[in-house]
Amino acid sequence: MTVSIPLLSTRRPASRAAATPRPRRILAVASGGGHWVQLMRLRPAFAQAEVHYATVDRSAAEIVAPAPVHLYPDANKDTPLRLALAALTLAVIVLRVRPDVVVSTGAAGGYLAIRFARLLGARTLFIDSIANARELSVSARLSQKVADLVLSQWPAVARATGAAYRGAVL
Amino acid sequence: MIFATVGTQLPFHRLLLALDTWAALNPSVQVVAQTGRTSASYNHMRTFPQMDQRQFAETVARARVVVAHAGMGTILTALETGKPLILMPRRADLGEHRNDHQIDTAAEMASLSNVTVAADTQALCTALNRAMSMPPVQAGRGADVAPPQLIEAVRSFIWADQYPQARP
Numbered sequence: 551m552t553v554s555i556p557l558l559s560t561r562r563p564a565s566r567a568a569a570t571p572r573p574r575r576i577l578a579v580a581s582g583g584g585h586w587v588q589l590m591r592l593r594p595a596f597a598q599a600e601v602h603y604a605t606v607d608r609s610a611a612e613i614v615a616p617a618p619v620h621l622y623p624d625a626n627k628d629t630p631l632r633l634a635l636a637a638l639t640l641a642v643i644v645l646r647v648r649p650d651v652v653v654s655t656g657a658a659g660g661y662l663a664i665r666f667a668r669l670l671g672a673r674t675l676f677i678d679s680i681a682n683a684r685e686l687s688v689s690a691r692l693s694q695k696v697a698d699l700v701l702s703q704w705p706a707v708a709r710a711t712g713a714a715y716r717g718a719v720l
Numbered sequence: 721m722i723f724a725t726v727g728t729q730l731p732f733h734r735l736l737l738a739l740d741t742w743a744a745l746n747p748s749v750q751v752v753a754q755t756g757r758t759s760a761s762y763n764h765m766r767t768f769p770q771m772d773q774r775q776f777a778e779t780v781a782r783a784r785v786v787v788a789h790a791g792m793g794t795i796l797t798a799l800e801t802g803k804p805l806i807l808m809p810r811r812a813d814l815g816e817h818r819n820d821h822q823i824d825t826a827a828e829m830a831s832l833s834n835v836t837v838a839a840d841t842q843a844l845c846t847a848l849n850r851a852m853s854m855p856p857v858q859a860g861r862g863a864d865v866a867p868p869q870l871i872e873a874v875r876s877f878i879w880a881d882q883y884p885q886a887r888p
């Protein structure tokens with residue numbers, strides 16, 4: 551993917567019309583495999599908003615076309631070098647997209663995007679994978695410190711961890 | 721293709737024998753099984769004692785239906801893909817595990833719409849026949865959506881600061 555420095559000209563005007571809803575920009579972030587599948591199941595929730603996707607797999611683009619897809623390297627806590635590269639890439643993606651809202655279904659990339667987007671004042675939602683039926687993932691626990699809302703897909707996990715429960719993707 | 725997995729630690733002959741029988745009666749359907757270490761042989765399935773994680777994930781991705789014992793480690797990959805998942809918990813009284821914790825796990829998983837719990841071999845075959853009569857899940861194609869409750873929660877989060885009354 552091409553990496554470019556965000557220019558001031560890409561900023562939106564600062565004035566916000568309070569009375570009429572303006573287009574809302576969402577950055578939807580998920581790494582590959584099950585995280586992406588779970589994000590796809592949430593797509594109806596993005597209706598009427600402008601959605602940008604960030605993921606690790608180029609083939610995702612055709613699934614969500616014509617929505618723009620931004621790629622970042624797949625990484626986790628066991629691949630620190632790639633994780634640093636993923637962080638850098640996601641910082642650039644967040645700066646370029648300037649989302650109003652970030653929604654992620656994990657994993658590490660979602661947490662990183664949420665952290666950067668918080669610095670720009672975006673509202674952020676992390677939905678932990680349905681695979682985490684007994685405890686929150688590391689990414690979800692880290693997100694609890696920065697995100698506006700962290701959801702678990704399991705009521706018992708939500709109760710034990712302070713995450714919220716609003717149902718599951720399945 | 722149907723993929724069955726009973727983990728890699730303990731044999732689970734009751735499940736595999738039922739599936740082998742089902743495979744014999746349904747020769748047009750390929751059945752692949754990760755059997756763990758076992759001395760039994762199954763003539764109507766393609767068996768692997770153990771798959772590595774990558775092969776396991778790829779097989780799940782190709783499968784139309786996944787059949788598994790109710791071990792957390794082995795069912796999570798299947799869960800994430802949204803594929804139909806049939807769980808048969810191991811029973812301690814039949815020597816299939818040290819205790820009955822898989823029955824609890826299966827009961828917990830049963831709340832998910834893509835999961836069916838089969839207590840015995842007859843229920844397993846019924847569940848398998850029903851799952852095979854459904855249209856296949858296209859993983860990742862976005863054809864399937866989350867239930868309304870979660871969609872509505874995410875939607876109201878997205879718009880909450882413009883419609884504060886909709887805050888979840």
